[in-house]
Amino acid sequence: MPPGVVGGAVSGPLTTQPARAVAEPADDGRSVLRLWLVRHGRTLFNERGIAQGWCDSPLTEDGVAGVERLARDLRDVAWEGVYSSTSGRAMDTAEILVADRHPIAADRRWKEYNFGIWEARPNAEVFTALADLTAPGADPFSTVRGIFTGDYPALERGETGAAYRARVVGALADIRERHPRGDVLVVTHGMTVGVALTFADPGFDLGHGMDNATFSVLEYGLDGSVAIRAHGARSREELVTAPV
Numbered sequence: 001m002p003p004g005v006v007g008g009a010v011s012g013p014l015t016t017q018p019a020r021a022v023a024e025p026a027d028d029g030r031s032v033l034r035l036w037l038v039r040h041g042r043t044l045f046n047e048r049g050i051a052q053g054w055c056d057s058p059l060t061e062d063g064v065a066g067v068e069r070l071a072r073d074l075r076d077v078a079w080e081g082v083y084s085s086t087s088g089r090a091m092d093t094a095e096i097l098v099a100d101r102h103p104i105a106a107d108r109r110w111k112e113y114n115f116g117i118w119e120a121r122p123n124a125e126v127f128t129a130l131a132d133l134t135a136p137g138a139d140p141f142s143t144v145r146g147i148f149t150g151d152y153p154a155l156e157r158g159e160t161g162a163a164y165r166a167r168v169v170g171a172l173a174d175i176r177e178r179h180p181r182g183d184v185l186v187v188t189h190g191m192t193v194g195v196a197l198t199f200a201d202p203g204f205d206l207g208h209g210m211d212n213a214t215f216s217v218l219e220y221g222l223d224g225s226v227a228i229r230a231h232g233a234r235s236r237e238e239l240v241t242a243p244v
Contacts, residue, residue: 032181033220034229035172036077037193040085040093041067042212051126053115056088066213067096073235080182083175085110085189093213094187109171112189113147116158129155141208147191148198148206168195176220200226207232 042063045052059067079102084094086108094104118126127140133153135143146152152161175184190209193216197204200218210216210232217229217239230239 032222033176033179034183035175035196035218035220036074036183036185036215037196037218038070038093038097038185038187038215039190039193039210039212040087040089040187041096043089045120046212049123051115051118051121051123052089053112053119055119059089059092063212064096067093070213070215070234071097071099074185077183077185077236079185080179081105081175081184082187083107083110083171083185084187085112085192087111087189090187090189094185097185097187107171109167110186110188110192113164113191114154114159116155118155118158144191144194145198145206148194149202165195165199168192169199172196172199197228197231201228204228204231 041059043052043057043059045055045057046063047060050057074097079098082094082098082102083105084090084107086106090110091104091106098104115121115126118129127143130143130147130152131138131140133155134146143152147161147164150160150162150165154160154163175186193210194206196218197206197216211234214232214234216231216233218226219229220226233239
């Protein structure tokens with residue numbers, strides 16, 4: 001397993017968003033690496049509106065069905081590498097997606113944000129606690145964006161935004177070094193996808209996140225440039241190609 005730092009994720013408010021393709025349709029052939037960032041399937045805690053970061057809960061029956069739908073859509077992609085957060089919900093999702101066709105590299109750096117003593121608490125309480133630490137009464141998602149950018153302190157016994165961002169950025173860098181071209185699958189969590197997209201494009205509008213069993217795509221050019229091809233997509237038909 002690659003070295004890493006364990007992390008954590010909110011499930012609930014970062015859901016029910018329309019998929020967005022993000023670039024003008026065109027392609028000059030310079031793009032060589034496509035990184036598919038999949039959010040795990042729906043879990044018991046997702047259904048109950050409970051925050052799960054370092055804690056975990058199983059995929060529901062509907063959650064499994066959603067991942068199976070995505071697996072059918074992605075079945076023809078020839079993966080150069082497959083990675084997963086070490087959380088059970090992510091590993092279970094990855095196993096459904098690849099169905100023994102490719103080994104899965106478990107990397108704990110792809111886990112979600114650690115909410116410390118607020119793990120396994122109702123989402124509303126967690127988001128209030130997040131805002132109260134830095135900006136009482138602020139829009140909860142603006143507080144979450146501070147976590148994505150590394151500017152947020154830690155909740156009690158939790159993880160700082162800087163540590164969270166550093167481990168995700170490190171995992172991204174390692175994948176780019178190991179896989180200079182082709183398609184790479186990463187099964188992770190909603191907030192962790194937000195960190196990756198914000199690192200690629202600090203001005204990118206994340207909306208309010210992405211649904212379970214959807215994907216976002218980062219595409220890297222030979223010159224090191226990067227473009228976001230989709231966010232919260234449910235099928236490859238929503239993927240946009242464009243010069244990076």
